[in-house]
Amino acid sequence: MSFVDVTLQLLQGFEVTLKLFALTLVFALPLGLVIAFGSMSRWRPLRYLIRTFVWVIRGVPLMLQLFLVFYVPGMVFDAHIFAPTSEGRFTAAVVAFVINYACYFSEIYRGGIEGIPRGQYEAGQVLGMTKREIFFKVVLMQVVKRIIPPMSNEVITLVKDTALARVISVIEIIKVAEQLMSKAIIWPLFYAGLFYLVFVGALTLLFGFIERKLDYYRG
Amino acid sequence: MAFLQVEEIEKRFGRTEVLKGVDFTLEKGEVLAIIGSSGSGKTTLLRCLNFLETPDRGRIVLNGDVLFDASERKKASESDIRRKRLHFGLVFQQFNLFPQYSVRKNITLAVELLNKKLPAQERKSREDIAALGSELLKRVGLGEKMDSYPCELSGGQQQRVAIARALALGPDVLCFDEPTSALDPELTGEVLRVIRELKSSDRTMIVVTHEMEFARGVADKVIFMADGVIEEQGTPQEVFGSPRSEKAKAFLANILK
Numbered sequence: 001m002s003f004v005d006v007t008l009q010l011l012q013g014f015e016v017t018l019k020l021f022a023l024t025l026v027f028a029l030p031l032g033l034v035i036a037f038g039s040m041s042r043w044r045p046l047r048y049l050i051r052t053f054v055w056v057i058r059g060v061p062l063m064l065q066l067f068l069v070f071y072v073p074g075m076v077f078d079a080h081i082f083a084p085t086s087e088g089r090f091t092a093a094v095v096a097f098v099i100n101y102a103c104y105f106s107e108i109y110r111g112g113i114e115g116i117p118r119g120q121y122e123a124g125q126v127l128g129m130t131k132r133e134i135f136f137k138v139v140l141m142q143v144v145k146r147i148i149p150p151m152s153n154e155v156i157t158l159v160k161d162t163a164l165a166r167v168i169s170v171i172e173i174i175k176v177a178e179q180l181m182s183k184a185i186i187w188p189l190f191y192a193g194l195f196y197l198v199f200v201g202a203l204t205l206l207f208g209f210i211e212r213k214l215d216y217y218r219g
Numbered sequence: 220m221a222f223l224q225v226e227e228i229e230k231r232f233g234r235t236e237v238l239k240g241v242d243f244t245l246e247k248g249e250v251l252a253i254i255g256s257s258g259s260g261k262t263t264l265l266r267c268l269n270f271l272e273t274p275d276r277g278r279i280v281l282n283g284d285v286l287f288d289a290s291e292r293k294k295a296s297e298s299d300i301r302r303k304r305l306h307f308g309l310v311f312q313q314f315n316l317f318p319q320y321s322v323r324k325n326i327t328l329a330v331e332l333l334n335k336k337l338p339a340q341e342r343k344s345r346e347d348i349a350a351l352g353s354e355l356l357k358r359v360g361l362g363e364k365m366d367s368y369p370c371e372l373s374g375g376q377q378q379r380v381a382i383a384r385a386l387a388l389g390p391d392v393l394c395f396d397e398p399t400s401a402l403d404p405e406l407t408g409e410v411l412r413v414i415r416e417l418k419s420s421d422r423t424m425i426v427v428t429h430e431m432e433f434a435r436g437v438a439d440k441v442i443f444m445a446d447g448v449i450e451e452q453g454t455p456q457e458v459f460g461s462p463r464s465e466k467a468k469a470f471l472a473n474i475l476k
C-alpha cells in the first residue's frame with residue numbers, strides 16, 4: 001500500500017475526528033455554561049443535583065460513557081435510539097462527548113465566574129445596571145480572559161480524546177490506522193499521530209493569538 | 220423637612236448587629252463626613268443607602284419620597300430598586316473600575332445602557348454622551364487619559380475616574396466609602412482635592428473617611444459612629460473641638476495624637 005493511499009485513508013478518518021471535535025465544542029461550550037449556572041444556583045436541590053451529575057460524569061471513564069450512551073438505550077427501551085449504522089454510532093459519540101465535555105467546561109466556567117471580584121457586580125449595581133447587563137457587559141469579557149488558558153488545555157485534550165470513539169466503531173483516524181495494522185503495516189499508526197500534532201499546533205497558535213488579543217488590559 | 224432623612228436603620232448579619240438604629244438628616248448641598256473605627260458600621264450604612272444591603276428596620280426618605288421602608292410588607296421589585304438607587308452614587312474604596320474598558324467607556328457605559336431604555340425622542344445622541352464623558356474626565360483632571368485603560372493608571376487616577384463614573388448619572392447624593400484608604404499616602408491628596416472641588420450648593424455628599432483634616436475642613440456635618448450607633452454628631456467644630464461622648468473622645472485622642 002502506497003504512502004498516498006495511506007494518506008488518503010487517514011485523511012478520511014481525520015475528517016470524522018474533526019467533525020466529532022467541532023460538534024462537541026459547538027454543543028458543549030454553551031451547555032457547559034448552563035451547567036455552570038446550575039452548579040452555582042442558590043436553590044440547593046438544583047445545585048446538589050447538578051454537582052452530583054458533574055461528579056459522576058467526571059468520575060467515570062469516558063470510554064464507559066460511550067458504551068453506555070450507545071448500547072443502554074437499546075437494552076432498556078428495546079429499540080435503538082442510535083442505529084447500529086455509522087451515522088448512529090457517530091451521533092452516539094457526539095452525545096457522549098458533549099455531555100462529558102460540558103461537565104468539564106462547566107467547572108472551568110464556574111471557576112472563572114466565581115473568580116470575578118464582588119466589587120465588579122456591585123459597581124454595576126450602583127450604576128443602575130440590570131443583572132443581565134452586569135453579566136454580559138461587565139463580567140463576561142473578564143471571565144473569557146480568565147478561562148482561556150484552562151480552556152485551551154481542555155480543548156487540546158478533546159482533540160486526542162476523540163480517538164476513544166473507536167470503541168463504538170466510529171471510523172475516526174486511529175480506527176483507520178488500526179484497520180491498516182491488521183493488514184500488517186504498523187507505520188500508519190505513528191503517521192496518524194502527525195495529524196494530531198499538526199492540528200494541535202494550529203490550535204495552540206490560535207489560543208496564543210486570542211490571549212494576545214485580550215492582553216491589552218490586566219485584571 | 221430635611222432633604223435626606225435616614226430613620227432608625229437597623230441591620231444584622233446573622234447574629235451580629237451591625238447597625239443598631241441609625242438616625243440622621245442632611246440638607247441639600249451639605250457634606251457629611253462619617254468617622255469611626257473599623258467595624259463601627261460606617262460602610263454598612265453607606266451600603267444600605269445604596270441598596271447593596273437591605274436594612275432590617277428603618278426608613279430612607281429623600282426629598283419627601285420614601286425610597287425605603289422596612290415595614291412595608293411587599294418586597295420592592297428589582298426594577299424598582301434599580302430606579303431608586305439612581306438617587307445615590309457610590310465611590311468604592313477599591314475603585315472597582317471595569318478593567319476591560321477604556322476610561323471613557325467606564326464613565327459612559329451606564330449612561331449608554333440607561334439611554335437605550337428611554338423612548339426614542341428622549342434619547343441622547345452618541346456625541347452628547349461622549350461629550351459628557353470628556354467633560355467629567357476634565358473635571359477630575361484626567362482629560363488626556365480618555366483612551367487609557369484602568370491598569371495603566373495610578374491608584375489616585377483610578378479613583379478619580381471612579382468619581383467621574385459616579386457623577387455621570389447625576390445622583391442626588393454622592394457617597395464615598397473610604398475613597399483614599401486603598402491609596403499610597405502621596406496619592407490621597409489628589410483624590411481629596413477632587414472631592415473638595417465637587418462641593419457645591421446642589422451636590423449632597425456623604426464621605427466615610429479616616430482623613431480627619433479633610434473631615435474637619437470640608438464637611439458641614441460630622442457623624443462619629445461606634446458599635447453600630449451614632450455616638451456623636453454635629454458641626455466639625457463641635458465633634459472635633461468638644462466631643463461629649465467618652466468613645467468619641469478616646470477615638471479622637473488616639474487618631475489625632
